Amino acid sequence: MARTAERYLDLRPDKEREETVCRAGNYLRLSVDSDYTGSDSLENQRRLAREYADRASDIQIVKEYIDDGKTGTNFERPAFARMMADLRQGEIDCIIVKDLSRFGRAYTEAGSYIEKVFPFLGVRFISIVDRYDSSDPECDKELLLLSLKNLMHEMYAKDISKKVGSIYKIKQEKKVFYRSSTLPYGYKMDQAGKNYCIDEPAAEIVREIFAQYRKGTSKYVICQQLFERQVLTPAQYRKTGRVFRGDGDELKIWHASSLERILKNPVYIGNVLRHKTEQSFFEGKKSSAVPDEERVLITENHPALISAEVFEEVQDRLGCMREEYAGYRSRSDVVKESKVFEGNIFQGKLFCGKCGANMIRRVGYHHVDGQEVRHKEYMCDTYNRLPAKCSPGRIEEKELCAILYAAIRKHLSLIKGMKKLVERDVRYSFEARMQKLEGEKQRIRNCKAITEQEYLEKYARYTAGTSSRETFQEFRRVYLEKMNSYQEQLEELDAEGKKVKRNIASIKNMFLTWSAVDGGRKLTEDMVNSCIERIDVFPDKRLEVKLRYHDCFDLLEKWVEGEKEA
The missing domain is CATH 1.20.140 (Butyryl-CoA Dehydrogenase, subunit A; domain 3)
Structure with a gap:
């Protein structure tokens, strides 16, 4: 008896099945330290894939997956994960990459995907520069060459990882400053590009945040004040260069977590904290947090935005708030509720119809026979953080x-x-x-x-x-x-x-x-x-x-x- 999954496989004659157009996903990847204008640029990868698909009568690119600033030494990449999910769901049945180094530099895993996983799923794999197409029988002879090239990519990546890691370790031991991938809000690089200097428009917002929190204003109220003043978030500021909302800018709400990162960062008193995480590809170590005592603090590295006294007062208040919250959790049933809410099946699919924000999961209450009964419900995230900007749309999870x-x-x-x-x-x-x-x-x-x-x-x-x-x-x-x-x-x-x-x-x-x-x-x-x-x-x-x-x-x-x- 034929399996259920095979009942629909013969809906078309053989000739038509042979002419089926592959629904391809174009996978693009760019490393953090790559040349954005070189041959591996995202635009160049995109152009090569489109030209290849245009020349082929049996390929149509229906989706594009971009891992920008992601290493090829492992496959833990967001866009790659989405692509694999779409493959399993049948949304695409072909993958196009510029070359194998864009797909991945890990020899063992890349070979496993190309030689085992993709054939099992019935997925066509195309590497343009390598002139490899898994649907072409003649390409089978090139699998050995393909594996060797993958090995070379992995060895190259390990060698680069070792050299870069050594350079960073020397700088950490000598406490030499080097910039992080993201500039702290309120700072910019100086004209020589060697150190931080004050970015005055954003620095003024940072000073106000410290001043407000120091005098007792809560983080949520500060977020509301920033929204009402139409101050763009740090991420928007990095993109637009504008502190306040301009024409065409979307006004987003500041998160309390973003505010806390600013309040805790010693960069605003002229210090730089480095070696917070550690990773070593050539030793097979994944990224992990480094204990506080092993972190490197470079003091008096650049001009301070606030005084050390103000910073210490703010740290004391943050510590007190954490202790109060820990006490609240020990006295309440929040811990029990967190266990109830494990596994949100609507993650990433539930949105507010009025403002488009995510619906967050929370505890709700209703009365039954005079008793208060808890239930799980969803509420608009905008209303939860800024009630004046949206309606209190709620819906019970059970309903x-x-x-x-x-x-x-x-x-x-x-x-x-x-x-x-x-x-x-x-x-x-x-x-x-x-x-x-x-x-x-x-x-x-x-x-x-x-x-x-x-x-x-x-x-x-x-x-x-x-x-x-x-x-x-x-x-x-x-x-x-x-x-x-x-x-x-x-x-x-x-x-x-x-x-x-x-x-x-x-x-x-x-x-x-x-x-x-x-x-x-x-x-x-x-x-x-x-x-x-x-x-x-x-x-x-x-x-x-x-x-x-x-x-x-x-x-x-x-x-x-x-x-x-x-």
């Missing part, structure tokens, strides 16, 4: 799960009801459309051939002197217009043909993905990840749910309506 489970069950029933229809009628409809497109393309090719033959005849008459130059030039102008028109029509038909093929593949993937979660008795994380793309919650508890493969549902519904009318 949300019930609504989404009912919606998923409804669409699963729809899929079951349409299974035979898709396997039979929709497949024939797509095949008929492809045949019609191919017939139209052949008609245009015939017209092109006739027009070209006519051109050759006119040209022969012109060269023989039986036709005037003016007559031939006019005919040539009309001929070029016709040929351009034919070419445009062929390109449009090719694009439509690719769209039809993508629709077939998407519908097949939709059936496989949704059918995999059938049978669940309650809403699970797998259901949410497989079936839901985004959820917007409005203040009146109205939900807007965007399902995964919603385009396929729309396509099938339109097709069914068209069949009913016919």
